[in-house]
Structure formats: C-alpha cells, structure tokens
Amino acid sequence: MHTTGTAMTRRRIFAVLSASLLATGLAACGNSDTGDKGGTGSGKIVLGFSQVGAESGWRTANTNSIKEAAAAAGFELKFDDAQQKQENQIKAIRNFIQQKVDVIAFSPVVESGWDTVLKEAKDAKIPVILTDRSVDSADKTLYKTFIGSDFVKEGKLSGEWLVEKTKSATGPVNIVELQGTTGSAPANDRKKGFAAAIAANPNLKVIASQTGDFTRAGGKAVMEQFLKANPKIDVLFAHNDDMGLGALEAITAAGKVPGKDITIITIDAVKDGMQALADGKFNFIAECSPLLGPQLMDLVKKVKAGETIPTRIETQEGTFTQEQAKAALPTRKY
Amino acid sequence: MNTLTSRLSQASKHQLFWPVVVLVGLLAVNALYRPSFLGVEMKDGHLYGSLIDIVRLSAPLILVAVGMTLVIATGGIDLSVGSVASISGAIACLHISQQPDQNALSVVLVALALGIGLSLVAGTWNGMLVAGIGIQPIIATLILMVAGRGLAQLITSGQIITINSSPYRTIGVGYWLTLPVSIFIAIAVVALVSVVTRRTALGVIIEAVGGNAEASRLAGIRSRRIILLVYVICGVCAGLAGFMLTADVSSANGNAVGLWVELDAILAVVIGGTALSGGRFSLSGTVLGALIIQTLTTTVYAMNITPQTSLLFKALVVIAVCLIQAPAFRAKFTRRRPAAPLPPPQATASGQDQKVEVPA
Structure with missing residues (x-):
C-alpha cells in the first residue's frame, strides 16, 4: 500500500504523460492505487462509451479508434452499441451511472431529448463528454465538453x-x-x-x-x-x-x-x-476524421484530474485531392 | 355454372383492378412530370431506364412480400424478414470476402448455400415459436427482428464488408435477355410458390388455417405443420432478398440491409388485397403491391420531392390506395350516382356484396 503522497504524485505524472508511453506501465500503477480510488475495483479509470451504431465504415473506424486508444491508455472501457436507437443509448448511460464509471462519453444518436439522463449523470457526479455529435440542451453544464468535427x-x-x-x-x-x-x-x-x-x-x-x-x-x-x-x-x-x-x-x-x-x-x-x-x-x-480516440482519452484524463477544458474541441482533420490520396493511402488506418 | 365462373373471374379482376389503376396512375404522373420517365433505351447490351430500375429494385421486395403473403394468410405476421435478409447477405459476403478467388463460381455457390441455410434456421425458429410454443406471431418474430440485426452485426464484426465478385454481383445488377437477373429470380420464386399453392391443395389449406385454425384442425388439417412451413418459406424468401440487396452494392452492411423492409412487405401484401386477419390471399396482388411501393420510392427520387416532404407524400398515396381498395369506401361514392338502389343481381350475391348493397 502506497502513501497518499506517492499516489498523488503518480497520478500527476499519469495526467501529464501521453497515452502511448503509459500503455504497459499504467496497469501496475493502477493496481497499487486500488485503495484510495474507490468505486471501481480494479483501480483503472473506467470509461463508459455509448456508440451510435455501426452504420458506416466511418463509424467502425471511430469505434476501433476509441477501443484502441482506451487500451493504450490503460483504461477499462465499457462499450455499448446503441444500434441507432436513442432509448438504447439512454439505457446504456443509466447503466454506466449505476456501475459508477469514472467518465461517460457518447455520440448522441439525435440532438434532442437528453436533459433528463444528463441530469442524472450530473447528480451522480459523473462527468460526460460528447463525441462526434452534439446535443441541443440549453444547460451547457450538463456535459464537460464536445469533441468532434465541424x-x-x-x-x-x-x-x-x-x-x-x-x-x-x-x-x-x-x-x-x-x-x-x-x-x-x-x-x-x-x-x-x-x-x-x-x-x-x-x-x-x-x-x-x-x-x-x-x-x-x-x-x-x-x-x-x-x-x-x-x-x-x-x-x-x-x-x-x-x-x-x-x-x-x-x-x-x-x-x-x-x-x-x-x-x-x-x-x-x-x-x-x-x-x-x-x-x-x-x-x-x-x-x-473518426480517429478521435487518443484525443478523447486525453480529455478523459484531464476531466478525471479535475482540470478545466474548453467546451468545444475540434478533431484534427484535412482534405484530400487525388494525388494526396495516392500518397496517404498506404498509411491510412481506416 | 356459367354465371358462377364469370362472376368469379369478375371478382378476381375486381380485386386487382384498383392496384393496377394506382400503379398506372403513378407512372402517368411521372410521365407527365417528365415524359422521358417511361423511355427505355439499350445501353451496354441491356435495357436502361427508370422503368427498368423499378423492376430491378422491386425484385427483393417482391420476394419478401410473397413469403409474407403466405404468413399473413395463416393469420400470422413476420417482422423478422429484414433481419433475416441482413443475416443471409452478411454470411454470404463474409464467406466470399475470405476466399482468395472471389470470382470462383464454387465460392459463390457455397456462400449462397450458407445464406439459405441460415435463413432456413431463422424461418424454422420463427415457426417453432409460433406453431410449437404458441407465442403470438408479432411477438415471436419481433425477437428475431431485434436479435437478428445483432447477429448480422456479429457476422460482419460491425464493419461494412466490401466484396469484388462478379458472379455474386450478377444476382443484384446482372442482366439476362436485356432484363435484370434479379427480376427473373423473383418471377421464378413467385411462379414456384403459386404453382405449389394453387395447383395443389396447399393454398386452400393455408387459407383454411388462416380462416380458423381450430376448425381446420378439427377438419383434419395439421395446422401447426402448415404454420411452421409458411414461416420457413418466408425466411428463405427473405434470405434470397438479402443476396440481391447486398449484391446490388457489392457490400454487406449489417445495419442497413433490409432495414424496414418488413413494413414495405406488409404494406405490399395489404395493398394487394390480402387481409391482415388471414384467410384468402392473392400472390399477384402482392406482386402488384410491391411494384407500387417501389414505384412510389422511385417517384420521390425522380420528381425530386424534398426529403422532408417525401414521407408525407408516400403516406398520402398509401392512404389513398387503401381507401380506394375498400369496398365500403367506394360504395359511399357509387351509391349516390345511380338514383335508384340497384336491384340485386339474379345470381345470389356473395356475403360481401350483400353487405355493401343492403344499406343502399
């Protein structure tokens, strides 16, 4: 059992270092922290993610990016596929709340109708991050940030x-x-x-x-x-x-x-x-770009560490002409 | 005897008369909007035009709707057809995508066998739940409608599987004798089903089960077996449709293939004059119904009706079709024009005719 001091230093290091560097080291660190983390058993950061579905190749790449980045960051990912239905997604979020995950992230199927369930998450003190699609809630404090394309x-x-x-x-x-x-x-x-x-x-x-x-x-x-x-x-x-x-x-x-x-x-x-x-x-x-996994994991760490983050974050993306596509194709991940 | 057969032929003509009027009407509207809509030309050795598109795209719907007709005739319903189509298309595309030579005929045949096999299992599952355990058809098939989508996703691992197999592609976009291959497959299935149901006692037995399952059982019909059979046929029809839908774009998308096709199929059956309560069914009516629905969809694209209003437009047409089809509704208009109430015809009128004419 570590003293609280070492645990905190560790956590600070953990917030600063990039996800890829920590891929293996984190597991050991997380295990030793079990005592003062509370709630999650294994001590890893637990991220509940509810995906829209798998309606296109884009969405699949998005799912894979999130799964890979979560694994690389050493998070425990609870992944749910809502199959294009808002009621499934609301159910999944309620499940995440009951399981007391550390952070909830989701891509809303539609823009409206989220206030109630987001309020429940807020009352349970679980921060929410929106990915890829936004919600039209008037109360912007219901979620921490929205990361996605413009x-x-x-x-x-x-x-x-x-x-x-x-x-x-x-x-x-x-x-x-x-x-x-x-x-x-x-x-x-x-x-x-x-x-x-x-x-x-x-x-x-x-x-x-x-x-x-x-x-x-x-x-x-x-x-x-x-x-x-x-x-x-x-x-x-x-x-x-x-x-x-x-x-x-x-x-x-x-x-x-x-x-x-x-x-x-x-x-x-x-x-x-x-x-x-x-x-x-x-x-x-x-x-x-659907590859917002690494950016998302970064945000999860920052939110968990209590840092303030901007309420709107754009994913990094560009454009392609035919020549650029030929050059980029061999290294494309999706 | 003579008057009886003439009445029968009149009645059957009557049943298909209104769907035909609607179909012709829809095509006429399109032709008025853009005269070239009806034009068909030769391109790359096959016919090319909007009419050909309608025929090609309606083939999978015809297949699904024919299976659905038999199920509905027994008083049941099958909501799982879209999911079954997706499963069958997914397993076929998955198998093809894993082979080194995707163009080999043997590869495609195995893929088709796998798809048909899974559709048989799906149809049997539905039939067992309805006939064996006695679950209400709408609930029994709802199970596979939901679970089947998940299964299709599992098969494709949530990906869109893209294939490059010309024999498989032929099922969806190939041409034979200048016409789409898919419509020949649909015609063959319709012909087979109508021969089996109308040249044997099977059709009458199905109608008897749909009319009153208990009475038909007492009359010596094994109604459970018949119910199981129609769900199996429906499953296989859906599986075949799944091949066409995936071959059309050479890719299997577990989520999108056959999505909501069950609703279109039920609509096609109803427009074709088969009652949802079971009993008498009309395969030719169903085929017409499927053509009407596909024409409606193509009309929306061809006339460039905005997406926001297209659903409303479709709904209005469907309501109009259903109202025109209803004898009670038509009677309201026809009753006023002839001043005196028509005397009943010399031949004894059937129960339905009496219902319409007595209040007049």
Missing part, C-alpha cells in the same frame, strides 16, 4: 474547392447533392456549409438534392434517377463516401466516367472512399 466547415471546404476548380467555367455548372439522413446534424450542416461556399459563384447551381440515408444502396438508387432526370450533371456532392461509392455504380451504368464526366466530391475519407479517390473516380474528399 460539419459546416467540411461542407464549406468542399464548396470552396469546387469554386476554385470551376472559376474559369463560363456556363452554368450543374450540381446534384446526395444528402445524409434527413434531419441529422451532419446532413444539415454539410448542406449549409456547401451552399454558403458555392454562393460565391452564381454559375454553380444545385439542380437536385435528395437523401441517400448515408448508405451505398441509397446513394445508388437516388443517383440512378438523378442521371435519368437530368441530362447534364457536372458535379456530384455526396455527404459521405458510402453514398458516393453507391453513386459510382449508377454513373458507370449510365455510361459516364466518374471523376471525368462528373466531378465527385465527398466527405469522410474512409478507406474505400480514399481508394476511389486514388483511382481517379472521386475528385476531392474533405476529411471527417
């Missing part, structure tokens, strides 16, 4: 690239848009950001916009009809890679060459999407 920015970057690419175009440029799930934050925000950016050039016009539910089958079925209804489509803007990949099949079946006859812009940069970009079938991808 969807408006992703749409804006896509639009700005298109404006730059088509600045020499004299005639109208016809754009079709494949929206994400109707009403979801990424669909709303990416649409908004893209529309704002292309307003800079009056030649750029969105002639058709329809939801493909973020799935390949949806993107394909919608694109098939777009191609038949609109003889001249110059640009496709898809709110995620998967819909773009589905649309590729429809474009090929229509006898057009994706990436040449129709310029394709997508968001996310998952492996299959990056491959399509490197193969010249896509033209531009704005990254929406």
Whole structure:
C-alpha cells in the first residue's frame, strides 16, 4: 500500500504523460492505487462509451479508434452499441451511472431529448463528454465538453474547392447533392456549409438534392434517377463516401466516367472512399476524421484530474485531392 | 355454372383492378412530370431506364412480400424478414470476402448455400415459436427482428464488408435477355410458390388455417405443420432478398440491409388485397403491391420531392390506395350516382356484396 503522497504524485505524472508511453506501465500503477480510488475495483479509470451504431465504415473506424486508444491508455472501457436507437443509448448511460464509471462519453444518436439522463449523470457526479455529435440542451453544464468535427466547415471546404476548380467555367455548372439522413446534424450542416461556399459563384447551381440515408444502396438508387432526370450533371456532392461509392455504380451504368464526366466530391475519407479517390473516380474528399480516440482519452484524463477544458474541441482533420490520396493511402488506418 | 365462373373471374379482376389503376396512375404522373420517365433505351447490351430500375429494385421486395403473403394468410405476421435478409447477405459476403478467388463460381455457390441455410434456421425458429410454443406471431418474430440485426452485426464484426465478385454481383445488377437477373429470380420464386399453392391443395389449406385454425384442425388439417412451413418459406424468401440487396452494392452492411423492409412487405401484401386477419390471399396482388411501393420510392427520387416532404407524400398515396381498395369506401361514392338502389343481381350475391348493397 502506497502513501497518499506517492499516489498523488503518480497520478500527476499519469495526467501529464501521453497515452502511448503509459500503455504497459499504467496497469501496475493502477493496481497499487486500488485503495484510495474507490468505486471501481480494479483501480483503472473506467470509461463508459455509448456508440451510435455501426452504420458506416466511418463509424467502425471511430469505434476501433476509441477501443484502441482506451487500451493504450490503460483504461477499462465499457462499450455499448446503441444500434441507432436513442432509448438504447439512454439505457446504456443509466447503466454506466449505476456501475459508477469514472467518465461517460457518447455520440448522441439525435440532438434532442437528453436533459433528463444528463441530469442524472450530473447528480451522480459523473462527468460526460460528447463525441462526434452534439446535443441541443440549453444547460451547457450538463456535459464537460464536445469533441468532434465541424460539419459546416467540411461542407464549406468542399464548396470552396469546387469554386476554385470551376472559376474559369463560363456556363452554368450543374450540381446534384446526395444528402445524409434527413434531419441529422451532419446532413444539415454539410448542406449549409456547401451552399454558403458555392454562393460565391452564381454559375454553380444545385439542380437536385435528395437523401441517400448515408448508405451505398441509397446513394445508388437516388443517383440512378438523378442521371435519368437530368441530362447534364457536372458535379456530384455526396455527404459521405458510402453514398458516393453507391453513386459510382449508377454513373458507370449510365455510361459516364466518374471523376471525368462528373466531378465527385465527398466527405469522410474512409478507406474505400480514399481508394476511389486514388483511382481517379472521386475528385476531392474533405476529411471527417473518426480517429478521435487518443484525443478523447486525453480529455478523459484531464476531466478525471479535475482540470478545466474548453467546451468545444475540434478533431484534427484535412482534405484530400487525388494525388494526396495516392500518397496517404498506404498509411491510412481506416 | 356459367354465371358462377364469370362472376368469379369478375371478382378476381375486381380485386386487382384498383392496384393496377394506382400503379398506372403513378407512372402517368411521372410521365407527365417528365415524359422521358417511361423511355427505355439499350445501353451496354441491356435495357436502361427508370422503368427498368423499378423492376430491378422491386425484385427483393417482391420476394419478401410473397413469403409474407403466405404468413399473413395463416393469420400470422413476420417482422423478422429484414433481419433475416441482413443475416443471409452478411454470411454470404463474409464467406466470399475470405476466399482468395472471389470470382470462383464454387465460392459463390457455397456462400449462397450458407445464406439459405441460415435463413432456413431463422424461418424454422420463427415457426417453432409460433406453431410449437404458441407465442403470438408479432411477438415471436419481433425477437428475431431485434436479435437478428445483432447477429448480422456479429457476422460482419460491425464493419461494412466490401466484396469484388462478379458472379455474386450478377444476382443484384446482372442482366439476362436485356432484363435484370434479379427480376427473373423473383418471377421464378413467385411462379414456384403459386404453382405449389394453387395447383395443389396447399393454398386452400393455408387459407383454411388462416380462416380458423381450430376448425381446420378439427377438419383434419395439421395446422401447426402448415404454420411452421409458411414461416420457413418466408425466411428463405427473405434470405434470397438479402443476396440481391447486398449484391446490388457489392457490400454487406449489417445495419442497413433490409432495414424496414418488413413494413414495405406488409404494406405490399395489404395493398394487394390480402387481409391482415388471414384467410384468402392473392400472390399477384402482392406482386402488384410491391411494384407500387417501389414505384412510389422511385417517384420521390425522380420528381425530386424534398426529403422532408417525401414521407408525407408516400403516406398520402398509401392512404389513398387503401381507401380506394375498400369496398365500403367506394360504395359511399357509387351509391349516390345511380338514383335508384340497384336491384340485386339474379345470381345470389356473395356475403360481401350483400353487405355493401343492403344499406343502399
């Protein structure tokens, strides 16, 4: 049994050092701390995480990043898959509260309806971190921080690239848009950001916009009809890679060459999407990085240590052209 | 005798008359909006056009709905078809993705066998719960609807499995005699089911079980066995649909494949004129119902109805179809136009006709 002093020093070191360095050393440290930690048995930091589901390759990469980063940081991760249902997620969070985990993190399925369960977590003095998607609660003290991508920015970057690419175009440029799930934050925000950016050039016009539910089958079925209804489509803007990949099949079946006859812009940069970009079938991808695991684990440590953290943290991400995709592909994790 | 057969043919014509009117109406609206909607051209040696898309995309729904028709005819319901489709597509894609040569025909055949095998197990499970243990069908199949999604996720490890197998792809997007392969598969299954149910006593037995399971048991029909059988058939149909759905995009997404297809299938059955209470069923009505639903979906895309209003649009069309189909509703309008109440026809009217005409 260590004295409290050593334990505290240890904990301070533990907060400062990066996750990867501690991968092995932490377990021993945690075990020896069992006495004064309380509540968690093994002494490790226990993180309860409730994931939306596994609706796309992006989400899977997100899940893997969180699992790997938690393992690397030596946390005990209680992972729950909500399968796209808010009630499952609320149940999972209540379970986490009952199990007295140290920190709760979750990606909200929808934006509203979280006040009650977040209040329960707050009353139990368990800090909550939102990842990837936000909630619309008026009381911002219900959660510590929101780490995730800026969807408006992703749409804006896509639009700005298109404006730059088509600045020499004299005639109208016809754009079709494949929206994400109707009403979801990424669909709303990416649409908004893209529309704002292309307003800079009056030649750029969105002639058709329809939801493909973020799935390949949806993107394909919608694109098939777009191609038949609109003889001249110059640009496709898809709110995620998967819909773009589905649309590729429809474009090929229509006898057009994706990436040449129709310029394709997508968001996310998952492996299959990056491959399509490197193969010249896509033209531009704005990254929406799912690899927020390490950043999240950092925040968990800081929150647990009682440090103050900003209420909004953006994930680190960039954009890719075809050449950049070719260069980046071999080292991509997802 | 002669009047009886003519009445029968009239009645069957009558039953499909309104679904056909709705389908033609939907296509006409599309054609008015954009005349080229009905146009079909040759491209890469096969037909190409919105109509072909509708036919291709409705194939999996037809399969699921045909199985559902038999289940509903026995007075049951199968909510698990979407999950079963997902499981079967997932196991097939998983097997293919693990092989070195994904284009080998033997690989694809094994994959299909695995998928069908799991669908058989799923259908038998549902049938055992309903017929063997006597759980209400909506609850019994709800179990697999929820658990099956999880199982599909387990098979795919929560990933989207992307495959590159041209024989498997053929099931979803291939063409034969210039038409989509998937529709031939659907037609073959429909033909098989209708021969088995209509050329043998099976169809009548199913209807008898749906009309009154206890009475049919007393009449010597093993109703439990019949109920088990229809759930197995329904499971296999769903499994076949799972192949088409995954082959369409050459990938298996445990979460999205066949999501909500059970609702579309039930709707197709009802639009086709089969009552949810069981008894008489109409396979051709179901096929029409499935075509109507797929046309509706394609219409939303083709006319670019905004996503926010498309669900409302679909709901309005479905309500209209159901109302038009209901004899009681139609009677309200037809009653006023002929001034005098029509005298009953010379042949003794069936019970349903009397119900409609007596109050007039």
